[in-house]
Amino acid sequence: DIQMTQSPSSLSASVGDRVTITCRASQGISNYLAWYQQKPGKVPKLLIYAASTLQSGVPSRFSGSGSGTDFTLTISSLQPEDVATYYCQKYNSATWTFGQGTKVEIK
Amino acid sequence: QVQLVQSGAEVKKPGASVKVSCKASGYTFTSYYMHWVRQAPGQGLEWMGIINPSGGSTSYAQKFQGRVTMTRDTSTSTVYMELSSLRSEDTAVYYCARVSTYYDSSGPIDYWGQGTLVTVSS
Numbered sequence: 001d002i003q004m005t006q007s008p009s010s011l012s013a014s015v016g017d018r019v020t021i022t023c024r025a026s027q028g029i030s031n032y033l034a035w036y037q038q039k040p041g042k043v044p045k046l047l048i049y050a051a052s053t054l055q056s057g058v059p060s061r062f063s064g065s066g067s068g069t070d071f072t073l074t075i076s077s078l079q080p081e082d083v084a085t086y087y088c089q090k091y092n093s094a095t096w097t098f099g100q101g102t103k104v105e106i107k
Numbered sequence: 108q109v110q111l112v113q114s115g116a117e118v119k120k121p122g123a124s125v126k127v128s129c130k131a132s133g134y135t136f137t138s139y140y141m142h143w144v145r146q147a148p149g150q151g152l153e154w155m156g157i158i159n160p161s162g163g164s165t166s167y168a169q170k171f172q173g174r175v176t177m178t179r180d181t182s183t184s185t186v187y188m189e190l191s192s193l194r195s196e197d198t199a200v201y202y203c204a205r206v207s208t209y210y211d212s213s214g215p216i217d218y219w220g221q222g223t224l225v226t227v228s229s
Contacts (some may be wrong), residue, residue: 034215049215
């Protein structure tokens with residue numbers, strides 16, 4: 001099975017900082033990659049799909065890039081409401097694996 | 108509007124089985140695949156499997172093969188996830204989650220159920 005590895009597992013940044021989270025697939029997955037945001041006590045929310053397409057209604061400070069095995073989620077200017085855990089997920093072929101998550105906190 | 112409404116919390120003893128339901132509304136039930144995802148307390152999201160509500164075909168994560176069964180009832184627009192031989196490590200919130208793409212399993216998840224807490228304890 002293809003494994004999805006996120007880094008870092010957690011980070012702390014100041015309001016206004018640029019934040020980057022990476023997700024690496026153990027084999028190429030083209031651009032079949034989504035990013036989700038999960039706030040405490042809430043269900044996950046789709047942020048980005050097809051590696052770089054912003055879901056409707058998601059603030060433009062979120063962006064995604066990558067293809068093949070290496071992907072990034074970037075928050076251009078971190079806001080207090082962005083405190084959450086972020087997950088990548090591959091969605092091609094027969095398994096739909098999630099990364100282990102990256103917890104984002106405010107410094 | 109799309110809604111996925113799951114059954115209520117369950118408490119089970121080790122070795123027992125649990126069956127969680129997810130009733131869909133607001134869209135054509137048979138046109139969109141449905142995942143089951145679980146989340147243990149304080150842990151990440153874990154994909155369990157997917158069902159095609161149209162034909163009933165399924166694909167399960169290797170970890171759950173032999174212990175999980177996903178079914179659907181098209182007359183009530185409901186999908187079910189049954190997990191057997193429960194152990195304490197199965198204590199988690201279980202989510203149903205809809206694939207966003209029409210008649211295609213290769214799409215991201217756009218809607219989630221509210222989650223069902225399953226507690227396994229003697």
